[in-house]
Amino acid sequence: MNMGQSAMRRRLRQAVAVLGVALGGIGAVPAAPLPALVLDPTQITVSGISSGAYMAVQFGTAHSAAVSGVAVTAGGPYFCAGEDARGGAAVSRVMARCMQGDPDYPAVPITAGDMAAMQAATRAWAHQGRIDPLAGLARQRIWIFHGYNDGIVKRAVSDALVDWYGAFVPAAQIFYRNDLNAAHAQISASCTAAAPAASCNACAGTGGNFINSCPDRATGAPQYDAAGAALQFFLGPLQRTEPTALTGKLLSFDQAPYIRRGERTLAPIRASMGPTGYLYLPAACAAGEPCRLHVAFHGCQQQAGRIGTTFAERAGFNEWADANRIVVLYPQAAATSAVPITPFNPKGCWDWWGYNDFFFDAVGRYATRDGVQIAAVWRMVQQLTGGGAGRVAGPVPAAAPVLRLADVSAHRVALAWTPVAGATAYRVYRSAAGNGAAQAVGEARAVPSVTDGRLAPSTAYRYRVHAVDAAGVEGAASAGLDVTTAAAAPACDPYFSLAQDRPVDARNRPTAAVCP
Template identity: 60%
Template sequence: MTFSSCALRGRLAGLALAALLAAPPAVAAELPELKIDLAQTTVSGISSGAFMAVQLGVAHSASVRGVAATAGGPYFCALDDALGGASVDRAIGRCMQGDPAYRAQPIDAAQLARMVAATRGWGAKGEIDPPEGLARQTVWIFHGYNDGVVKKPVSDALRAWYTAFTPAGQVFYKDELPAGHAQISAACADRPDGACNVCAQTGGRFINACAEPGQPGALYDAAGAALQLFYGPLRRTPTAALGGKLESFEQAPFIRGRSGSPVPPARIAMGDTGYVYVPPACRAGEPCRLHIAFHGCQQDAGSLGQAFATTAGFNEWADAGRIVVLYPQARKTLPDPLGRTPANPMGCWDWWGYNDFLHDPGAGTYARKAGVQIAAVWRMAERLAGAGGRSAPAGGAQPALTVVDRSASQAALAWTPVAGATAYVVERSEAGGAPQRRARVEAARVSWVDDGLRPGSAYRYTLRPLLGEVEGMPSAPVELRTAAVPPACDPYFSLSRGAPVTRTGRPTRAVCP
């Protein structure tokens, strides 16, 4: 069933939803109040969750310091096409581009300029945080070249959108793995219940395991790459040794309608139950940070239970890193004749305006602070941070530099901070040449992205802290080899069939190597 055909099911949906809206909540647990520095918040998402992560990161850019988007597109990608449900098909054609049933519409320069202008305009009106906050964010973007749901030009447009606001040294884009449309996880392989798809697959739980190129037997760890780019080097806890606990909580107390009055979660396509992973140190009252992880379509609790929250890969890095991970939940809904629920048959987060259907005269409320889902999730974040607290990593005398990710043209570096450092200097050498100064990075940052590298080439990096104008002890050098350029690949996926297809819509099992 496509998004635009859902209204035809309204009468049947109304009968089921009347009972749903009247049902008591499934859980009674409360979201805890912890010592969390809200200004250290980061967000991530896959597919519709990637769009949602970008939306939340833009709406609350004064607090959100990092955004990770797997298979997502630029902010306000739907533009006016979903206004009043007028042309959701066109929004899908622009912001996904992979289903032959919806004519692909490239995101051109004029449309990208409108998305940028909307961001600036809403920021000037106070409907989102001032866009200047985006200049402080770190961004990690992922696209697998076997992804036929959200095609590469959409992720390319997301990267292009960020160039209007965020310095290039803070944006990393990985696109050379043969992944399908999925959350790429090194943790799902630790589970005995078949949680992992193979790397190139699209479907199932949409959680895939991909080999780490150049490291035999190792899996690519998307969660670790993103979180370390945001927070600096972290230690991964093996899944079996996790000390924290995944807790369920009732989402209803955080749900409000457009008027601000409480409404049942189903009315804005959110689930009754959400999840939060709390490391032992955070539960014991130590200062911590918050990461918000948005699932994708068909990954909500009603579809997968706790599978996304337990296998996406974030908990393993959060446990020793004192990072609380919030897993808010959307839900599948069908419209009823009284307009009590939106059309969201796949349990997606709202990136095209289904919660604003026939209500928003200007389009885009869903992507601003007033968007009912954004507001609900941010209330959850504020509750978690209710006990206050500041989390600052301890500084040493010498930085520990590490490579957290690489692509064919970029290297993502992260380091432990140095006490008293006023800035950091990154030096690079190649092929036995002398080190060359590449960047001066402000003291508050713990990562930097080098761009314009040659594919399949070796590089060596050193980090030098500055204490005023005096150089401190340099880091030990780190070496890396950039990845190969990904092959030309043109995958497609039918939303109605839930299966890969050719450009002409024929079923296929072919994947790019």
């Protein structure tokens, strides 16, 4: 009997080992460890698309004392899963409320009561110490994007994210764009210059690698640069390197040492994470110069196990990182479905509905500092910052600020500018184009950027920014910057069937129709 049980256990261990290799794939061979770098602890930013968008919101909220900027593409509010997240068991209800685009899960609106519960949980968890104090959120810059051909995460969900942040972050620090005809994708300006044609979709296409190229209808630019818009809103004006001229390196690293549940180390696959993550390391950062850190979370079906290094190479961040001393961390989730050995996560999504939690865990654990994936990525951040703290020197202060458009939508303008010697704040003025009368519309201190909101679509405005000294006296002013807001998004009602893996209409019938 004992020999029989021993043989059964041995066969089970063998089966689990084979399953682990099958799930881990070729990337299961451990990569090199993460380096310890000299990083600026005040300039850590995060971004994400789809499930990565939810993860960026979760990570930025749980660690808001360290994270200064959050960029969100096609995502929704913090703790949107609510009580349905207990043990990850009610994912169909979560999809109906927090995605709203699959006819198999008829949309359930995010109500005022839902929003109040999400915000109340945020306040309670901050009070309990499960996430950082809310003062960190109040300092963050928030950049949000939704394409109106996105039939996976519908616009109402991104609208709700804006409302959620509005309870904690000043309006002048939130930018929201929803006027491009983009589908559900990372919108990248790195798609065509050095990428194979198959790497990216046209703007309104859904599927493939979920990385799209879009012309910017508001400015007339041939490609909308989402990464550049967000990073400049967070950090001020930056310089972009062309993909063919990058000097940094994309390195792989072993994720296993960072993945634990409590004090117990987990095999990456047990947390639905891949064995290997990626790091874009500019040459200056590798040489020990002070740098900044950006964490970029991929979306569902963008994990390395499915598309290799395509997201890490084509998401659009490396081109802005190269010349501006920004290290980019690309942690990796993994597709898993071997319940109970692994979570049920067949699309390789980040955990935003509790699939890593147990029923006896405190509800929402996955979205706090104790969440398995959040804690793992935070350990990666701590390792990277282990080389010491340093400040990245900005542009040499000039006599007057140089004003730059970071982004523009139908109702908002995001502005960034270069510093001025002796300035303690900057005051932004707006006037109608051709009209000399100007009104103050925003003021910034710690970060040289601001959002001007509640604007009219397709309307021309002129902006100036004035440096302000410690006594509150305005000094040098920038030259005027003329900006025309985008046209408002048309009425559009797209859908996407996850089961069919293709766009559908409201009746769940395949369609190729898109909104222009």
